Amino acid sequence: MDSHKIPPPELDIENLRATKILGKGATGTVFLVHDKSRDHPFALKVVEKSSVHHHADRRARHEISVLRRLSAAAPHPFLPHLIGSSENEEFICWAIPYCPGGDLNVLRYRQNDRVFSPAVIRFYLAEIICALEHLHGQGIVYRDLKPENILVQQSGHVTLTDFDLSRELVPRKSGNPNFYSDPEEEKPVKHPPRNRKITRFVIPRRGNHNHAFLNKKGLKKAKSARVSPVSRRNNPNDFSTNERSNSFVGTEEYVAPEVIRGDGHEFAVDWWALGVLCYEMMYGATPFKGKNRKETYRKILLAEPGFIGKPNALTDLIGKLLEKDPTRRLGYCRGASEIKEHEFFGS
Structure with missing residues (x-):
């Protein structure tokens, strides 16, 4: 059976108990949830259908x-x-599984000088590259790589999260084999089966009183987005609700030049974002941040990343990932294999 046709397991809402709000984004809230039938808690993302975020349920279905x-x-x-x-x-x-270690942004803020050592950067980059390689092998471009979306598992290893901006791409029948098209342009949205029991899901409070956090009045609101010192989440209205392979999506400081230019894009945007991520892990700041969005985009298009000290394997890797022409960017021709062969991972 085609994996797209396999229905996800249906949650038994009667057995769930939410104990903590892990974070809140523009369209959804994440809860720490315990299931009577499971030994370990998990993260539950809840998206409210509303006219305010009319695209929220579409993104939710896509992520599922x-x-x-x-x-x-x-x-x-x-x-x-x-x-x-x-x-x-x-x-x-x-x-989805709960990651108690927080995200990579939180972890970086706990370090001396709020930066990672080259050895730690190598460790995390290697795992992120493997995750992106697997996604690309499945024909999925991630499009939202940033520290807040890289969670740390109990084991200390990372996991990527938030796939609502990702897209499935397929090789074009003609033209450049390195470019892909978005099959969502031709495929109708499929709706999962409905469950009316969800409104009975409750979150315990101190004492003997409980209250539903899912009710007719809507979600209980959380104060912050993801648990992180710095939030880069943009207003969802800044982006087109018709997200295609030539659409403008991503986080401001991580957006690739070809996205800003509107040239159309594919897997190479993830390798650009990896370069921005690597730079931020090394210096504690992203390479092209301006005083406002316009200046940030201008720097992304025209400026070169600034490095401190003598050139080394890490700065060489960053420079090759931050190549503004996607066809010359490291990873464009042979994907993750090119990046794995870089000297930084052999040192």
């Missing part, structure tokens, strides 16, 4: 579809799997 596809294949150590999902008229929710 990506997680379902990843779960149908052999499990990957640096990518999440779908534990289950459920839906009613007001909410869509799905469960």
Whole structure:
């Protein structure tokens, strides 16, 4: 059976108990949830269907579809799997493994000088590259690589999260074989089965009183987005709701030049974002941040990243990942294999 047609396991809402809000984004809230039938807690993302975020349920369905596809294949150590999902008229929710180590941004802020050593950078980059390689092998371009989306598992290894901006690409029938098209342009949106029991899901409070956090009045609001000292989340209205392979999506400081130019893009945007991530891990700041969005985009298009001290293997890797022409960017021709062969990973 095609992995796209495999329905996700349906969550048994009656057995779930939410104990903590892990974070809140523009369209959804993430809860730490315990299941009576499971030994370990998991993260439950809940998206409210509303006219304010009319694209939220579409993104939610897409993320569930990506997680379902990843779960149908052999499990990957640096990518999440779908534990289950459920839906009613007001909410869509799905469960993935809980990562108690926070995200990479939080972890960096705990370091001396708020930067990572080259050895630590090598460790995390290697795992992230393997995760992206697996996604690309599945025909999925991630499009949202940033520290806040890289979570740390109990084991200390990383896992990527938030796939609502990702897209499935397929090789074009003609033209440059390195470029891909978006099959979503031709495929209708598929809706998962509905579950009316979700409104009975409750979160315990101190004492003997409980209250539903999913009710007719909507989600209980959280104060912050993801648990991180710095939030780069943009207003969702800044981006087109018609996300294609030539659409403008991503996080401001991590957006690739070809996305800003509107040239169309594919897997190479993830390797650009990897270069920005690597630079931020090394220096504690992104390489092209300006005083405002316009200046940031101008720097992305025209400026070169600034390095301190003598050139070394790490700065060489960053420079090759931050090549503004995607066809000359490290990883464009042979994907992750090119990056793995760089001297930084052999030193």
